[in-house]
Amino acid sequence: MGEEGDAILIGRSCSFLTGSFLANISWTETFSGGNYGRSTSSGGSGTMAQCKDILDRFDARFDEMRAARKSETTKMNLGRVGQESWFDVFEPEATCFTDERFGSKTRMERYGAVGDGPKFLCGVDHLAQKAARLMEEGAGERCLVYSIGSNNDVSFERAVHDFMPGCEIHTFDPTLQTAFVGDKYATFHNWGLGKDGESATMEGKSWTAKGLETIMRELGHTNRTIDILKIDCEGCEYKTLPPVFDAIAAGNAQISQLQVEMHVHTVADLHIHDFFAAADRAKLRIFHKERNHWGCAGYKCVEYAFVSESFLREANAAAICPKSAVEPKSALRPNPEHVIEKTPPVVTPPELVAKTMPSEAAMTPLFDEDLIPENAVVDMNIGTNYDPLVAMEGRHRILVDPLFYICDSNAKWTKDVTAFCFAVSNQTSHFTSFLEYNRGGVSSSLSKVSAGTSHAGFQVKSKRTVLVLEANVLFSAIDNRNTTIHRLKMDMQGWELSSLRNFHGLLKKSNFVAHIMMECFCEKNGKQIYEVDNSCEKIDRLLKEAEYETKGGCGGSEWSDVIGYKKGLGLTFLDDSAWGGKRLD
Numbered sequence: 370m371g372e373e374g375d376a377i378l379i380g381r382s383c384s385f386l387t388g389s390f391l392a393n394i395s396w397t398e399t400f401s402g403g404n405y406g407r408s409t410s411s412g413g414s415g416t417m418a419q420c421k422d423i424l425d426r427f428d429a430r431f432d433e434m435r436a437a438r439k440s441e442t443t444k445m446n447l448g449r450v451g452q453e454s455w456f457d458v459f460e461p462e463a464t465c466f467t468d469e470r471f472g473s474k475t476r477m478e479r480y481g482a483v484g485d486g487p488k489f490l491c492g493v494d495h496l497a498q499k500a501a502r503l504m505e506e507g508a509g510e511r512c513l514v515y516s517i518g519s520n521n522d523v524s525f526e527r528a529v530h531d532f533m534p535g536c537e538i539h540t541f542d543p544t545l546q547t548a549f550v551g552d553k554y555a556t557f558h559n560w561g562l563g564k565d566g567e568s569a570t571m572e573g574k575s576w577t578a579k580g581l582e583t584i585m586r587e588l589g590h591t592n593r594t595i596d597i598l599k600i601d602c603e604g605c606e607y608k609t610l611p612p613v614f615d616a617i618a619a620g621n622a623q624i625s626q627l628q629v630e631m632h633v634h635t636v637a638d639l640h641i642h643d644f645f646a647a648a649d650r651a652k653l654r655i656f657h658k659e660r661n662h663w664g665c666a667g668y669k670c671v672e673y674a675f676v677s678e679s680f681l682r683e684a685n686a687a688a689i690c691p692k693s694a695v696e697p698k699s700a701l702r703p704n705p706e707h708v709i710e711k712t713p714p715v716v717t718p719p720e721l722v723a724k725t726m727p728s729e730a731a732m733t734p735l736f737d738e739d740l741i742p743e744n745a746v747v748d749m750n751i752g753t754n755y756d757p758l759v760a761m762e763g764r765h766r767i768l769v770d771p772l773f774y775i776c777d778s779n780a781k782w783t784k785d786v787t788a789f790c791f792a793v794s795n796q797t798s799h800f801t802s803f804l805e806y807n808r809g810g811v812s813s814s815l816s817k818v819s820a821g822t823s824h825a826g827f828q829v830k831s832k833r834t835v836l837v838l839e840a841n842v843l844f845s846a847i848d849n850r851n852t853t854i855h856r857l858k859m860d861m862q863g864w865e866l867s868s869l870r871n872f873h874g875l876l877k878k879s880n881f882v883a884h885i886m887m888e889c890f891c892e893k894n895g896k897q898i899y900e901v902d903n904s905c906e907k908i909d910r911l912l913k914e915a916e917y918e919t920k921g922g923c924g925g926s927e928w929s930d931v932i933g934y935k936k937g938l939g940l941t942f943l944d945d946s947a948w949g950g951k952r953l954d
Contacts, residue, residue, distance in 0.1 A: 373668075374643045379774060379790060381779075383435070386399065388653060393852070393935070401729060405475055405477045410697065416690070417690075418496060420686060420689065420690035421594070423689065423836075424685060424686055425683055427463075427464070427685065428678070428682065430915075431462055431463040431464075431654055431681075431758060432950050434462040434463070435462050435649065435654065438458070438459070438460070438462060439646075439649065441457055442459075443773065444478075444643055456631070456641075456658075456660075456671045457656065459641075459645050459658075459673075460655070460658060461655045461656055461658050462654055462655050462656075463654035463655065463656045464656060464685075465491035465492060465656045465657075465676060465681055465682060465684055465685065466685050466688040466689060467491065467492050467493070467494065467495070467684060467685075467687075467688050468489050468490065468656060468657055468674070469490060469493060470487045470488075470489055470490065470527040470842070471487055471488055471489070471490045471493060471525070471528055471532075472487040472488055472524050472525035472527075472529075487524075487525070488525060488599055488628035488672065488674065489628065489657035489672070489674040490597065490626065490628070490674070491626050491656060491674070491676045491680070491681065491684050492680070492683075492684030492687065492688075493532065493533060494562035494610070495683070495687040495688070496512055496533055496536070496596055496597075497512075497532065497533045497534070497535070497536075497683050498687075499512065500533060500535030500536050501534070501749070503535065509749055511536065511537045511948045512533065512536035512537065512596050512770055513536070513537050513540045513590065513593055513594065513595050513596050514529055514533075514536050514537065514539070514557065514595070514596060514597040514598075514599070515539050515541065515584075515595050515597070515598045515599070516539070516541065516599045517562050517598070517599065517601070517602055517609075518540050518541070518542055518544075518600060518601040518602040518605075518627075518773045519540050519541075519542035519545065519549070519551070519557075520544075520545070521545060521547065521549065521550050522703040523540070523550060523551030523554055524768060525557070525599060526538050526540060526551050526554040526555040526664065527551070527553075527554050527751045529554070529597070530554040530555075536596070536597075537556075538554060538555035538556065539556050539557075539558060539588065540555040540556070540557050540558070541557075541558050541559075541560050541561070541562060541584075542559065542561075543558075543559045543560060543561040543569075543571075543574055544561075544571050545559065545576075545697045546572070547831075549619075550562075553830060553895075558584075559576070560576070560579050560584065561576045561577075561578045561579070561602075561605075561611045562578065562579065562580075562581060562584065562600070562605070562613075563578025563579070563580070563605065563609045564578055564580060564608065564609075565578065565579060565580040565583055566578070566698055571605075571917070579903075580612055580616075580839075581612070581613045581616055581622055582616055582621055582667070582786055585612065585622070593623075594623040594624070594625060595622070595623065595624045595625065595629070596625045597625065597626055598613075598626070598627045598628070599627075599628045599629075600627070600629040600630070601629070601630045605860055606629050606630075606631055606632070606644075607618055607644060610629065610644065610647070610648075611643070611644065611647045613651075614647035614648055614650060614651040614653070615647065615650075615651075617651035617653070618650040618651045618652075619675075621819070624651075624653075624677060625675075625676065625677050625679075625680035626674065626675060626676040626677065626680060626764050627653060627674070627675040627676075628670050628672070628673075628674050628675075629673055629675070630661065630670055630671070630673075631644075631670065631671050631672075631673055632669060632670050633669040633670075634943050636637040641665045648675060651677075652678045652679075653675040653676065653677055653678075654675065654676055654677075654678060654681060655673060655675055656674055656675070656676050656681065657672075657673070657674035658672065658673055658674070659671070659672040660672075671934040672891035675789075683833075729800075738846035738847075738849060738850060740787050740789075741767065741787065741846055741852060742765045742850065742852055743850045743851060743852060743915065744765055744850070744851050745764075745765055745850075745852045745853075745855050746852070746855050747764055747765045747766065747767055747847075747852055747853075747854055747855065748760075748761065748764045748765070748766045748767070748854070748855055748856040748857075749766070749767040749768075749769070749854050749856070749857050749858070750766065750767070750769070750770075750858045750860070751769045751770070751793050751857075751858070751859045751860070751868075752770055752858075752860035752861040752862065752888075753769075753770045753860070756949050757949065758856060758858050758949050759946075759947070759949055760785065760950070761856070761947065763785075764855060765785055765786070765787065766785065766786050766787070767786075767789070767847075768786060768787070768788045768789070769788075769789045769791070769793055769843070770788075770789075770790070771791060771792050789838075791836050791837060791838050792837045792838070793834070793837065793838055793839075793840050793861065793864075793868060793873075794837050794839070794840065794861075794864045794867055794868055795839060795840060795841075795845060795864075795867040795868055795870065795871035815826075816825065817899065817900045818898060818899055819895070819896040819897060819898060819899060819900050820902075821893070821894045821896055822893055822894075822896055822898045822927060823893075823898065823927055824896070824898050824899075826830075828873075839871060840868040840869075840871040840872045841871045841872045841874075841875070841892065843872075844875050844876075844881075845872075845873040845875065848878075848881060853880055853881055853882070853883070854881065854883065855883050855884060856883070856884045856885075856886075856943070856947065856948075857882045857884070857885045857886070858885075858886045858948055858949065859885070859886070859887045859888065860888050861888065862888065862899065862903075863890065863897075863898070863899040863901045863903045864901065864903065865887040865888055865889060865901075865903055865908060866889070866902060866904060866907055866908050867901070867903075869887065869908060869911050870911065873911060873914075873915060876912075876915045877914075877915045877916065879916075879935070879937065879938075880935075880938070882935065882936060883935050883940060884932075884933070884934050884935075884940070884943050884947075885912065885917065885931075885932070885933050885934075886930055886931070886932045886948050887908050887912075887930065887931050888903075888928060888929075888930055888935075889903055889905035889908045889909075889922065889923075889928065889929055889930065889931055890903040890904065890905065890927060890928050890929075891905055891922075891926065891927055891928065891929060892904075893927050897927075898927055898928060904921045905921075905929055905931055906922065906923070908931045909921075909922050909931050912931060912933045915950060916936045916937065917933035917934060917935055917936065917937060918933060918934055918942075919931055919932065919933040920932055920933070920942065922924055932948075
């Protein structure tokens, strides 16, 4: 079967996920500012143990990725900073479940951050909730934001002011030629960050630099945590940030996350390897990277987003754990002597899982059915293949997929769409390896391809981890909301059959799903495309048993679709255009 046991697949011939790990998060609620991690269960010690286990496993994988990068880069002769390709060695090694592009220049909406300037932040709602709670309690220690380098572009400060009220914002720039325009949002200082007492000159302005510890002391911020440190100082990062990293490593500064634009540099004594090694010592993880192709000749500037190990764990806990189960920051990170299991558990074969995995499994606290419309008729697409089910007749759409555009694109969370970022199969809350294949960027799977098939020559480019929700849990949640499905499209590259068996009882209900389309595989040389049974014949038989009129199936190709409609409802087959348009084959 698939690597580390059977695997779960979403999406047909897709280019899955070029970012890092994903988890099944109640994203809509997180972005809307509601209570994070609401649960259909009451929490308790079992829930806390489950949350800790999930966080432990992600931390262990993040540690492995960092260690692998460090091992590889020490073997390389990176030379001096100045070769744009060297940035490619330092890729994101962790996932913040609630990262977002933040700080629009031209729009007041929270999710209008496009173009040059915005930064990727981790846990915006979590920080905003903490800031609001501290203000309500009258606590003296507020959320603290430092913005280094301004050029009088205050879009970032404005966004923090508007969407993270309660945060104390300070902007630093000794090069401004005119008065600071962001007094409404931040306190301005014409100071330059650097090595204490060092003289600096830029754009005709000269100043004496101040170290981070000096700045914090002069502002009365000693012993406070800088929740966000944003730096864009046109090349000064190589001199200014290593001392900051050293201060963090020495325990003299606490920074939750750092957003910095790095520049191709030609100063002979600066090594890019040394920069990232210092960040490693400060226990900062790279969670996002973006080349600035709007300027810098399209390649000479790269936006990096770092997050501290402790805050990443805190933010991710706030995203996936019931509120009652989120412990203080110090309790969430395991003790150093705690041995973390780094190998994903063996996945039970699909035929056994369907019989032995309880539908009330541990995923329940991580899935919020309140995000599903109540007393409604919806359209649903599991595995969107970058071509989600088209909107029809004003029905709400539920999209389920760990693809990056579902998980990272803020535009998908509207009153008309609910997007869930997890995979679906016949098992629940399982860490499973995801394999990205090289087929012009349009084929990936969570299972190995079968030898002797059209996909056999594909090369694995990367392997990462996703979480999975049992199909019966998902569809039961919809049924519990007294909601029915008009169109159900399942495009899951090998796992439609196992999922169908898992929620087959619900599908037998007379008015639960009206129209259905399921991808299926046909045998070639006695094998299907992936090492999991997804037989067109078996899917067709199960749909007929659930009282569906069907068509489609094997017709000479290695893959096809079975399409059906529920008998007894006066229906007929939908036009092909109702299933999302042209498919990516």
